[in-house]
Amino acid sequence: MNLKELAAYLNLSQTTVSRALNGFPEVSEATRKRVAAAAEQHNYRPNTRAKALATGRAMAIGHVIPLSSQHEMVNPIFGDFIAGAGESYAAAGYDMVLSLVEDSKQEKAYREMASKRNVDGIVLHAPRMSDPRIGLLREIGLPFAVHGRASDVVGDYCWLDVNNKSAFERATRFLIDLGHRRICLVNGLESMDFAWRRRAGYAYALQAAGLPLDPALMFAEEMTESYGYRTVVATQAMEDPPTAYLVSSIIPAMGVRRAIEDSGRQMGREISVITHDDDLSYLRNGDEVPQFTATVSSVQEAGRQLANLLLDQIRNPGKPLPTRLLEAQLTVGRSTGPAPSLR
Amino acid sequence: MNLKELAAYLNLSQTTVSRALNGFPEVSEATRKRVAAAAEQHNYRPNTRAKALATGRAMAIGHVIPLSSQHEMVNPIFGDFIAGAGESYAAAGYDMVLSLVEDSKQEKAYREMASKRNVDGIVLHAPRMSDPRIGLLREIGLPFAVHGRASDVVGDYCWLDVNNKSAFERATRFLIDLGHRRICLVNGLESMDFAWRRRAGYAYALQAAGLPLDPALMFAEEMTESYGYRTVVATQAMEDPPTAYLVSSIIPAMGVRRAIEDSGRQMGREISVITHDDDLSYLRNGDEVPQFTATVSSVQEAGRQLANLLLDQIRNPGKPLPTRLLEAQLTVGRSTGPAPSLR
DNA sequence: CAAAGTTTTCAAAGCGCTTTGGATGACAGC
DNA sequence: GCTGTCATCCAAAGCGCTTTGAAAACTTTG
Numbered sequence: 232m233n234l235k236e237l238a239a240y241l242n243l244s245q246t247t248v249s250r251a252l253n254g255f256p257e258v259s260e261a262t263r264k265r266v267a268a269a270a271e272q273h274n275y276r277p278n279t280r281a282k283a284l285a286t287g288r289a290m291a292i293g294h295v296i297p298l299s300s301q302h303e304m305v306n307p308i309f310g311d312f313i314a315g316a317g318e319s320y321a322a323a324g325y326d327m328v329l330s331l332v333e334d335s336k337q338e339k340a341y342r343e344m345a346s347k348r349n350v351d352g353i354v355l356h357a358p359r360m361s362d363p364r365i366g367l368l369r370e371i372g373l374p375f376a377v378h379g380r381a382s383d384v385v386g387d388y389c390w391l392d393v394n395n396k397s398a399f400e401r402a403t404r405f406l407i408d409l410g411h412r413r414i415c416l417v418n419g420l421e422s423m424d425f426a427w428r429r430r431a432g433y434a435y436a437l438q439a440a441g442l443p444l445d446p447a448l449m450f451a452e453e454m455t456e457s458y459g460y461r462t463v464v465a466t467q468a469m470e471d472p473p474t475a476y477l478v479s480s481i482i483p484a485m486g487v488r489r490a491i492e493d494s495g496r497q498m499g500r501e502i503s504v505i506t507h508d509d510d511l512s513y514l515r516n517g518d519e520v521p522q523f524t525a526t527v528s529s530v531q532e533a534g535r536q537l538a539n540l541l542l543d544q545i546r547n548p549g550k551p552l553p554t555r556l557l558e559a560q561l562t563v564g565r566s567t568g569p570a571p572s573l574r
Numbered sequence: 575m576n577l578k579e580l581a582a583y584l585n586l587s588q589t590t591v592s593r594a595l596n597g598f599p600e601v602s603e604a605t606r607k608r609v610a611a612a613a614e615q616h617n618y619r620p621n622t623r624a625k626a627l628a629t630g631r632a633m634a635i636g637h638v639i640p641l642s643s644q645h646e647m648v649n650p651i652f653g654d655f656i657a658g659a660g661e662s663y664a665a666a667g668y669d670m671v672l673s674l675v676e677d678s679k680q681e682k683a684y685r686e687m688a689s690k691r692n693v694d695g696i697v698l699h700a701p702r703m704s705d706p707r708i709g710l711l712r713e714i715g716l717p718f719a720v721h722g723r724a725s726d727v728v729g730d731y732c733w734l735d736v737n738n739k740s741a742f743e744r745a746t747r748f749l750i751d752l753g754h755r756r757i758c759l760v761n762g763l764e765s766m767d768f769a770w771r772r773r774a775g776y777a778y779a780l781q782a783a784g785l786p787l788d789p790a791l792m793f794a795e796e797m798t799e800s801y802g803y804r805t806v807v808a809t810q811a812m813e814d815p816p817t818a819y820l821v822s823s824i825i826p827a828m829g830v831r832r833a834i835e836d837s838g839r840q841m842g843r844e845i846s847v848i849t850h851d852d853d854l855s856y857l858r859n860g861d862e863v864p865q866f867t868a869t870v871s872s873v874q875e876a877g878r879q880l881a882n883l884l885l886d887q888i889r890n891p892g893k894p895l896p897t898r899l900l901e902a903q904l905t906v907g908r909s910t911g912p913a914p915s916l917r
Numbered sequence: 918c919a920a921a922g923t924t925t926t927c928a929a930a931g932c933g934c935t936t937t938g939g940a941t942g943a944c945a946g947c
Numbered sequence: 948g949c950t951g952t953c954a955t956c957c958a959a960a961g962c963g964c965t966t967t968g969a970a971a972a973c974t975t976t977g
Binding site for chain 1: 924925926927928929931932933934
């Protein structure tokens, strides 16, 4: 059933039917009711493609997901982010279109999205420190929003980020306050902007406390479980091993815990651990008392909010570009305790 | 730049330009080259919406992701499945559109996708045993493919599934062969078809070995880490505790391992564990020697293949509906060993 | 009751593409 | 020179919707 048929069935013009359904004022309440009823009855829904063509709005947002070809790793936070964003889109009547693209083909993917005109805006994932994609998107002229920031990019753009520096600074200070002096950073890849900021926070807290920055205690890799495991095994073999670990995600944190327990020690006693916790729905940090002391920030909530920032921007093209900085919550769980020397 | 402008620039008709770009024979090689060059130079890409409207093909596949409102859990395998499917779509020039929908609004979501005509086909996720959505999609008439099967649904449909029954039967027999007699099943929600089949395989192997089915050893819940933990704690408190666990996913398996090690025992010695392993890219089962003995089947590969089944079906509408059954690989890791009584 | 104003409805153009059904010209055969 | 055949190209219709500008129907007013 299309508009023409529906109009014929109702003995009305397409104009009137269209207006009735889209809530225009110049149609009487009586016919609006009649039209709505018929549309409902025949399960009529306007053809998106035709509507998009006529209005110029695709009513869809594009997400380009980088598929790092090197390690073919799908970002685990991605599912939750999408879930949050999807909720906002659904509420606004927007669709979400996904493109999974190899790193090398990304520029092409963005340009194509723009010139194919099948999305009204784009969400940029996993920004690097000086991410060329931001300049590219600005040049293309399609509204976009970044999940995170790119430190080395000048000029305005719409972003939403967790205050990674402050979160890791507070977490590090928390460990220092507990008497830890050798704190190992188990970071994500530091080409990623968020990882770089976390390291900055960690370094700042150490320096503020007059503690040295030991490069041998700073790691940066793809955040897998086994990365956490390997890092603990390696560092505990040092002559002056760390007494605490600051970890970038709950997934490597699980590996950290496994390594600690494999070595017969107990997390929160001999060795302390703080992790960042994205509050992933399928990897909750414990049931009641959190398993890990953690800097918590829901990535699902981030998705929800970033989507709304982008939608706002699309609806009000003139407005200044919105940004939002979320503070992570430092919640205390079972994985931290005083440094062993102080016991 | 649109087709009209490009045609004007080339002093050609839209027809000719369109045909040149789409590889029709009735255009001379010389002009085809000229058109291609100009299109390249001006970075011309046909407007998807207009093209879709004209051809009747949206060049997009829809995925409806159920957001179980009760536990607001995003299925962790989803990211990897999407990554695989996305690869196939990209190769075929298709987009992927995602709708995250509350359970209760699913029927509406499917009907809308169909009548809005913005996708050419739909992938159905997480089928239940007698899933009404299959009948619904058949009625709607849009091509669809199911990731998994629905045991109680009669009639043909396109699906791709892991042989869950056989996988869990073999895993159970493997444990029995090692001397285990009390084997605990840590299953997913058994309203899900895959979970039900796994239980069937487990039950079949036990009965074939003349062992009793103890309902106190059979659990079925949402597959979180803490579910695995809780289940081990609870069952090890029994007077005749299980010596082996058969787990439905690597996520609860991590909880199982944590509980075992928390109790001071060692996985693979006092207690054996086999898990199903979806080969998630961010939760690999160990580096070289697998951590867990596991029934392995890559969900990313499943995504890739299922997408291709659906695309085939769309391209050849008459053909019988394709199906595919993947066998899981039983790989031996460090989590299994002879039952303690036999040591 | 006619003129003016208001509400309600409509015909038709246009969004950017594909595709049908010619038109045009070049060339060969008679 | 005339017709027939190819190889090229084109004008125009149509996909299903929105939206403009105008007409019809109905109310109000002097």
